[in-house]
Amino acid sequence: MQHSMCFEDVQVGQELPVLEKGPLTTAHLMRWSAAIENWHKIHYDLPFATEHDKLPALLINGSLKQQFIAQLLKDWARPAGWVWKISFQFRAMNVVGETLEIWARVTELQRAPKFGLVHLELGIRGPDGKDSAPGTAVVVLPYRNGLAVPYPFVPPAEQEVCPA
Numbered sequence: 001m002q003h004s005m006c007f008e009d010v011q012v013g014q015e016l017p018v019l020e021k022g023p024l025t026t027a028h029l030m031r032w033s034a035a036i037e038n039w040h041k042i043h044y045d046l047p048f049a050t051e052h053d054k055l056p057a058l059l060i061n062g063s064l065k066q067q068f069i070a071q072l073l074k075d076w077a078r079p080a081g082w083v084w085k086i087s088f089q090f091r092a093m094n095v096v097g098e099t100l101e102i103w104a105r106v107t108e109l110q111r112a113p114k115f116g117l118v119h120l121e122l123g124i125r126g127p128d129g130k131d132s133a134p135g136t137a138v139v140v141l142p143y144r145n146g147l148a149v150p151y152p153f154v155p156p157a158e159q160e161v162c163p164a
Helices: 026-036 046-052 062-077
Strands: 019-021 082-088 100-111 116-125 135-141
Touching (some): 019 062, 026 062, 062 100, 062 116, 062 135, 082 116
Antiparallel strands (some): 082 135, 100 116
């Protein structure tokens, strides 16, 4: 049984366990493209990607990278917590053959009446160490011996939130 993390278990500066994905292959990209019906050739047709679009190789789908970020946060927060907000930007390309490291670090803790809010900075590092998708997120965790985070989740009013 998985340990249910509480707000009190988290500290500013804490790093989440890195989620490693890869090395990503053409098969990974083709399966993802088929699942989401994204048929852009830059994800599976090497001559098209390199000769027509002048890319360095087949590109890892942005939506796949987005899913990796959501997976990292969901796996860290569950079973008691919820991912409330995710925001990021695609700043660099990642290509077939790369292994990606999806990371996050706690930057701020806030208390709401019924649960705690964990603010994080996050990103996706490629083999060159560059962050290709920097961003932020907010995860909601229950208080120790408190109520479960409600479903459906209702965000707290701004005036109800204070620093931890």
